[in-house]
Amino acid sequence: MKCLIIIPAYNEALNIEQVVDRLTKEYPQYDYVVVNDGSKDETAAICRKRGYNLVDLKVNTGLAGAFQTGMKYAYALGYDCAIQFDGDGQHNPDYIADMIAKMEQENLDIVIGSRFVTEKKPISARMIGNTLIEGCILLTTGKRVKDPTSGMRLFNRRMIKKLAYSMNYGPEPDTIAYLINCGAKVAECQVVMNERTAGESYLNFTRTIRYMTTVCCSILILQWFRKKEL
Amino acid sequence: MSYYLRTVLLAASVLSLLYVLSKIRKAQIRLEDSLFWIFLSVIFVVMGAFPQVVYALTRLIGFQAPVNLIFLMMIFILLIKVFLSSIKISQLENKLDTLVQELAVAENLREAEEKEK
Known part of the structure; x- marks a missing residue:
């Protein structure tokens, strides 16, 4: 399966080199694309200088917009599957092979790189x-779905098309829930994630509350009013 | 309806009508978008000029005072308008995102092609 690694990057100048260099060095068999989401820092300049495969959004469109760009790219170039991969070094490329193998074996639509399949979920505020x-x-x-907020998700061709060209298919847990109800086959694959190496997390307290409200309302309420189709 | 309310209603709606028309003149609003505001101002001009219409409606619906009817109407109409605007903004944002995305992907593909040459 031809797989594309989509790396949405917003102000990731401190991390992007490390992330992409590791991919190109250790996993040259995968293609990747960095989607610069209108970063205010040097992210785009660094990618250009290093000759990375870059799709450069001139304005900030949010994570969903950047990810969707990657999906459009994957669809245009005929990839069989595409994986959502963080630009901050939290995701570990060692597990991509496992996820792809699982997708092929079980003929799945979505494989979530999950922290809690064999590991137990810790009881903590986070x-x-x-x-x-x-x-x-x-x-x-x-x-x-034991790790719904994991940002490491692998999508097959069918999902790529859907996510690339429809509204309200952001790479968030509510999309996963909705797609399950549409009949998509979803499974999890155990992965280990790293702690963020540099830069600040996007999620502060207010944003977390807003995120939780939006996602929960979307799953519990709005989902039922959406047309179910695959 | 008191004379005061009628005067305010009439003056405000005539002024807003003129304002909308001046915007059309200066080509600052699309004709199809201006229609809503023109109709709205005309309705309020009519209500200010012919309060009998309002009285009749008030009795029909069973409101205590004509002024309540006017306020409620305004609120309803504006709420609907805000919602329609919200839809429009959503669609615009979606279009803008699509545009930016397609542009960036096309740029990447063009650069890749040039590199191959």
Whole structure:
């Protein structure tokens, strides 16, 4: 399967080199694309200087917009699957092969790189949101997604097309829940994630609350008003 | 309706009508978007000029005072308008995103092609 690694990058000047260099050095068999989401720092300049494969958005469109750009790219170039990969070094490329293998073996639409398949989810403040969303998804789909907030997700060709060209398919847990209800086959694959190496996390307290509200409302309420189709 | 309310209603709606028309004149609003505001101002001009219409409607619906009807109407109409605007903004943002995305992908593909040559 021809796989594309989509790396949305917003103000990741401190991390992007390390992330992409590791991919090109250790995993040259995968193609990648960096989607610069209108960064205010040197992200785009660094990518140009290093000759990275870059899609450069001139204005900031948000994570969903940047990711969707990667999906459009993957679709245009005929990739069989595409993986959402963080530009801050949190995701570990060692596990991409496992995820692709799982997708091929079980003929899945989406494989989530999950921290908690074989590992137990720790009980901590950071995992409250994670568990809450897990509960919402379980309630509405009957399926247990143990790490719904994981940002490492692999999509097959069918999903690429859907996510590239439709509205309201951001790379978030509510999309996963909705797609499960549309009949998409979703499974998780155990991965280990790194701690963020440099830069600041996007999620502060206010943003976390807003994120949780949006995602939970979307899963619990708005989902039922969307047309179910694949 | 008191004379005061009628005067305010009439003056405000005539002024806003003129304002909308001046915007059309200066080509600052699309004709199809201006229609809503023109109709709205005309309705309020009519209500100010012929309060009998408002009285009749008030009795029909069973409101206590004509002024309540006018306020409620305004609120409803504006709420609907805000919602329609919100839809429009969503669609515009979506179009803008699509445009930026397609442009960036096309640029990447063009550069890759040039590199191959």
